[in-house]
Amino acid sequence: EVQLLESGGGLVQPGGSLRLSCAASGFTFSSYAMSWVRQAPGKGLECVSVIGGSGSSTYYADSVKGRFTISRDNSKNTLYLQMNSLRAEDTAVYYCAKVSGDAFYYYYCLDVWGQGATVTVSS
């Protein structure tokens, strides 16, 4: 069974840092791009970052560029999101999602989602 399990969420003060992890199982992890999608309370979905299967290609939304870093360890089947300089507007549930392929034209299609990790930025 294909599964994604996020961890690392929590409460952090503005300006602080947090690292999310996503453990993948049930598929050949390195063959697929992976994505982080967030959902602020009562709001819609926003893709914040995507990483190619090899880890050499990374992409970011303008809202997080320069503050967030996506990475992956294919030997551990794990995806990461390092979040620095956190702001109140970063408060959201962060979902790890598997892209349906590795090429960039697949990035719109997220076929497996984790259960989500809650990040709250507040003093």
Next chain:
Amino acid sequence: QSALTQPASVSGSPGQSITISCTGTSSDVGGYNYVSWYQQHPGKAPKLMIYEVSNRPSGVSNRFSGSKSGNTASLTISGLQVEDESDYYCSSYTSSPLYVVFGGGTKLTVL
């Protein structure tokens, strides 16, 4: 890039059919046959329902169908059931920086 435009809410009665629209531009929805639809129940993760405009993943009911005309994609749910009550999001391939853009979401109420 701007989010795709969806109606905030739609409603229907059990057994009826409804359609949710997703309007973009020629740079996303209209330019490629790369549109997906997701169902999200409260407090749950989204679930892929449609990809490549009209294809259903294994296990998704054939009551769900997708189509596209010009810059607008549509999700149609036929034979509405109470359990279809949920939020629905569209997404489309687009140019960089992320190659993906989401719609704002539509709340479906089954009366």
